[in-house]
Amino acid sequence: MERGVPAIDIQDFPGQYQKLREACEVWGCFRIVNHKVPLELMSEMKAVVRSLLDLPFEIKKRNTDVIAGSGYMAPSEKNPLYEALGLYDMGSPQAVQAFCSQLDASPHQREVIENYAQGIHELVMDIAAKMAESMGLDSESFMEWPCQFRINKYNFTPETVGSSGVQIHTDSGFLTILQDDENVGGLEVMDSSGSFIPVDPWTGTFLVNLGDMATVWSNGRWCNVRHRVQCKEATIRVSIATFLLGPKEEVVEAPQKFVDSEKPRLFAPITYEDYRKLRFSTKLQAGEALALVHATS
Numbered sequence: 001m002e003r004g005v006p007a008i009d010i011q012d013f014p015g016q017y018q019k020l021r022e023a024c025e026v027w028g029c030f031r032i033v034n035h036k037v038p039l040e041l042m043s044e045m046k047a048v049v050r051s052l053l054d055l056p057f058e059i060k061k062r063n064t065d066v067i068a069g070s071g072y073m074a075p076s077e078k079n080p081l082y083e084a085l086g087l088y089d090m091g092s093p094q095a096v097q098a099f100c101s102q103l104d105a106s107p108h109q110r111e112v113i114e115n116y117a118q119g120i121h122e123l124v125m126d127i128a129a130k131m132a133e134s135m136g137l138d139s140e141s142f143m144e145w146p147c148q149f150r151i152n153k154y155n156f157t158p159e160t161v162g163s164s165g166v167q168i169h170t171d172s173g174f175l176t177i178l179q180d181d182e183n184v185g186g187l188e189v190m191d192s193s194g195s196f197i198p199v200d201p202w203t204g205t206f207l208v209n210l211g212d213m214a215t216v217w218s219n220g221r222w223c224n225v226r227h228r229v230q231c232k233e234a235t236i237r238v239s240i241a242t243f244l245l246g247p248k249e250e251v252v253e254a255p256q257k258f259v260d261s262e263k264p265r266l267f268a269p270i271t272y273e274d275y276r277k278l279r280f281s282t283k284l285q286a287g288e289a290l291a292l293v294h295a296t297s
């Protein structure tokens with residue numbers, strides 16, 4: 001048996017369905033290898049993201065929220081080493097342009113961001129469809145579900161080694177594609193025994209995390225992986241996250257195929273927006289808010 005986070009070769013389907021299914025059930029996360037996003041685009045994007053995050057505070061704060069928590073997040077009491085810029089609805093060219101304009105992005109930076117957004121959007125859709133197929137559902141489309149995009153910077157210094165970069169949490173949406181820092185570690189995922197496992201950097205790959213909506217949609221079969229970032233080294237760490245959230249208006253509920261007398265419906269149907277509000281208002285950030293969505297019958 002493979003130790004640590006499983007790796008899925010995205011070009012090897014149907015061969016990898018069983019492994020993908022187990023990764024979703026046991027880990028709630030996996031590495032994607034052999035994808036079609038060019039390595040050069042990944043490193044150009046990393047450089048663009050770094051320069052945007054290095055902009056003065058006065059400019060970064062122009063990146064305002066579209067939905068709660070989607071814009072600039074300054075270092076806070078809870079996560080003092082962490083800051084992020086964000087964009088709601090990465091699949092919308094207008095939203096991408098608006099984000100670039102807020103931050104005075106150069107023509108080159110815009111081009112890199114547009115190409116990356118397009119490549120990642122295709123990859124997100126491909127992975128979500130393959131996850132559904134791994135459960136025997138072959139006509140699911142996630143095309144209409146919006147994506148939130150977030151670029152993260154960790155201001156690690158010699159004094160902060162050993163402290164927290166980002167607190168333990170689950171992602172609230174369906175799935176996240178993460179381009180983690182290819183040099184600086186610190187990301188840890190919780191395994192099925194409750195221990196934190198370091199996710200070591202692996203150039204040219206992406207990490208996929210399943211979020212709370214994946215647990216709702218799969219009627220509890222898939223794991224919403226708990227994760228955190230720890231400061232291990234005195235150097236800046238940068239990561240790029242794309243969150244496939246949930247449908248804009250319709251409720252998320254498990255397909256009938258996942259519900260039977262042995263596995264009755266666990267969650268009441270809920271819109272992603274209502275679930276996000278519930279997480280914000282209860283401040284339950286590590287998946288505990290799912291307990292408040294339990295089906296009544």
Ligand SMILES: O=C(O)CCC(=O)C(=O)O
Nearest residue numbers: 152171180187229239241
């Ligand atoms: O920076 C990382 O590697 C993880 C970031 C993360 O968990 C998030 O943005 O939700």
Ligand SMILES: [Fe+2]
Nearest residue numbers: 169170171227
């Ligand atoms: Fe996360």
